[in-house]
Amino acid sequence: MHRQLLIFFFLIIYNLPASAQLQNPGRDTIRVSSFRLFRPISNETGIFIDSTRIVNTEHILRLPGLQSIPLAMNRKLSPRYIGKPCFLQFSILNDTDSSTSLYFLPGFYFNNINLYKWKQGSGKFELVSSSSTGQTVNRNVVRKLDLAPGEFAVYITELDFIKTTVNTITPTLTYEYYLPLLISQFQNERRLSSIITYLICGIMLMMIFYSLAAYYMNRNSAFLYYSAYAGLLGLMFFLKAYMFKRPTGSNFYFESYFDFILQATGTIFYFIFLRRFVNARAEFLRLEKVLYSVQLLTVGGMILFTFFNFFSDEFRWQNLTENFIKYAWSFSTIFFIGYALFNRSQILRYLAIGHTFLFAGGLLSLFLINSSHRFANAVSPLINDSLFWYEMGILFELVFFLVALSFKNRQDISARAREKERLLMEYEKGAMEKQMAILAAKQEERNRISADMHDELGSGVTAIRLMSELAKAKMKDYTLPEIDKISNSANDLITKMNTIIWTMKSSNDSVDNMIAYVRAYAAEFLDNTDIRYRVQYPDNLPSIELTGEKRRNIFLCIKESLNNIVKHARASEVLISFKIGPHLVIQIHDNGTGLQPDTMREFSNGLTNMRKRMENIEGHFSIRTHEGTIVTLSIPLE
Known part of the structure; x- marks a missing residue:
């Protein structure tokens, strides 16, 4: 019912006289002679966002409910306006005596820009031909305005935003020769932040090399996942800085879709790394379950995000999916910090300190992304840069990760030393047991030989001595010297044999x-x-x-x-x-x-x-x- 009344009201307005249709109420007419190089025209431009799609672009007579451009839209467009037709209206007077060509930059970023000009003969706004601008600039960034001497013109621009949260409306007029410099000026708005981003990228590159070296030395696959995490996030940061406000189709694709895919994929690799690094499956089962669940949730969120990006015109569902995944990451970070506080693991506590910084930076970044509120203009622009806070969180998380890694390396070295000592002790124990077994076998053999000598040889030699003594007794005075030698040799042999037997018996080893x-x-x-x-x-x-x-x-x-x-x-x-x-x-x-x-x-x-x-x-x-x-x-x- 309300929609029908609004359409009826709109049709009544369309039937107003042409003189009323040319008015731009509450806004000044822009004079060409009033600027040299470029001129922001936000104050002279009205805006209408067609949330109910009541504007018929084939027969535009005027825009209903034209309002001033809010200051917040110069910084960031609210996600609820993405996917809705946005119209800008301004009037311009060429108060010079020569024809003039101007270029109109409505802001960033747009899938399409349609420029309409009021035609007195037809009594409506007609689409201006989308001919080439003569510049190497994407046609969805600027439009050319041709004005005859003394001509007064009213323009309406229809904007189709790309699916991202970094869109801005900053209507600006400039001349052809200054257009490249103006675009460079827009790109340099984030110059200091970009320098910091490049430094962060350098640190991430160093961490990739370090992780690969650690994997080569330890053969721990966890470091491969960390190198993938550092590589993907480093690539995202680099593209954010390098492509900032670049009027190219690749940048539109990156800002609307690929940046989140890089971030989400890198985060998945980080979850895998974290679970393996702290050995969560064996030592911290609850932490393992939470991290694994958020990991699966991230994969599902990436699938939904991709579907909404390519197969749906409703940006709010895509944005809601992205925010939900990021809040899930925040929840896992809070859980990790709380889990570490109640756990005595020193490694978890070092990582928890880093995750505290990451949580604070990520939360502040998410606030700046999803809110039009900003800190005071007197402070550095860095303070209002959402990417800067996220990078700072990553940086401090990285510092305390290195501290945790150093502590873990010391633990691993101690564990390896203990394991080496244990293996050495087991080897020595085995060698000793083997030696004792050999000695026991030798002792047993010695005892057997000594027993055999005593029982077999001893009795035989004793019999020889007794027989020689009997022979001597029978022969009396006619004893042969050989018999004495036999008796003496037998006695000597018995003595030596007793000595050998005494030597060989293990029970005498004292x-x-x-x-x-x-x-x-x-x-x-x-x-x-x-x-x-x-x-x-x-x-x-x-x-x-x-x-x-x-x-x-x-x-x-x-x-x-x-x-x-x-x-x-x-x-x-x-x-x-x-x-x-x-x-x-x-x-x-x-x-x-x-x-x-x-x-x-x-x-x-x-x-x-x-x-x-x-x-x-x-x-x-x-x-x-x-x-x-x-x-x-x-x-x-x-």
Whole structure:
């Protein structure tokens, strides 16, 4: 009903006289002589946004409800006007005596610009031919106005905005020669912000190289996702700065569609990176679920955004989808910050600090995009630049990401060191167990051989000795010397075999057992001599392991020493002492004649053998004269 009344009212207005139709109420006529290079004409231009589509462009008599251009439209057009026909009306007088050609720039960005001029003969506004402007400028940026000397003209411009939130209405007139400079001037409005953007792009490029290097060193696929994130966002920032207010079709496509696709795709890669970087699936399951859900939501939002962009004329649904996805990102950021505050992970806390800056910058950027409100004009234009705040959020997020990465690298180095130490300990444990198994097998074999020698060889040799003694007893005074040799050899063989058996038995591998065996041997060996002996050792003998090889070599050295004392020393006493410390020190001290040059040759081979035996077990041998002869044997126990 309201629409029908409005159309009826509109038709009544169209039937007004032509003199009324040429009026531009409340606005001054623009005079050509009033400007030199260019002139903004916002104050002289009226605007009408045809939300209900009541204007018939084939028969325009006048515009209903013509209003002044709000100041906010010079900065940003409200998204609710996108997709609605927008009409601008102004009047101009060529108060010069020559024909004049002017160029009209209504603002940025438009899919189409239709220029209508009042024709007195037809009594309506007629479409001006869309001939070339003669400039290398997109025809959807400027229109040419031709005025005869003294001509008064009224123009209406129909504007079709592209689907973006950065559209502006800044109607301006200029001359042909100044047109390129004027467009450059519009592009330079964001010069300082563009410099900052290029610096951010350089930092993002460095992060790409760093991430690729980190992947090459660690083979962690998370860094590939971060390099993709940095690359896509860096490309978006670069194109934002490079294409700002460039009158090209590629810029229209970028501003209306591709910038959000770059941002959303980069954000998806960032979510994947973040989940893998903090190992959310294994350590932070709730965070994993939220990030993964927002990641899927972003993919769905990109599909809807693409559909509304290419298959729908309603920009509000496309803009609503974009805003919804960005608010979802903000929600995930808030959740991440809160989750990190209640979690003891230091890495999450570093990342949360960065995400706090990112959230603040993104929220302020989103406010400036979706609102016509701005900060005071006295402050720097940067403060009112939505992209600047988003870039600052990204920059600080990047700084604290590097801090978190440094902390994580230290953790990884420590973890790798611990893992390496664990593997080394497992290897050493395995090697030790293997060595112990080998030793156990050796000990078992030694015990088996010693048991066989005792049971088989021992009984046989003992039988030989007994039979030789029986033969000697039967022969009485007619004993053969060979039988004595057999008996002595059997006795000697039994002694040596007992020594070998004692050496091989693993149960004898201790210092106290060796001392007991030496004491028993000395008592038996010196029993039929006039030499008295003493064996000294600590009262409390510690349990110290001494291998069979060491026991055998030590015993043979002691045996050789006692044999030399009996044969050459002419001693009446022998002291065998054992001292236990880091080394086992054994001294055989007799009170005989000491070392005599005339007797050295007789037992020099024995001394050489004793020295070699001690060297074979990493011991030390020495012999000296002091109130007799002192033989010292030293063996390390550690």
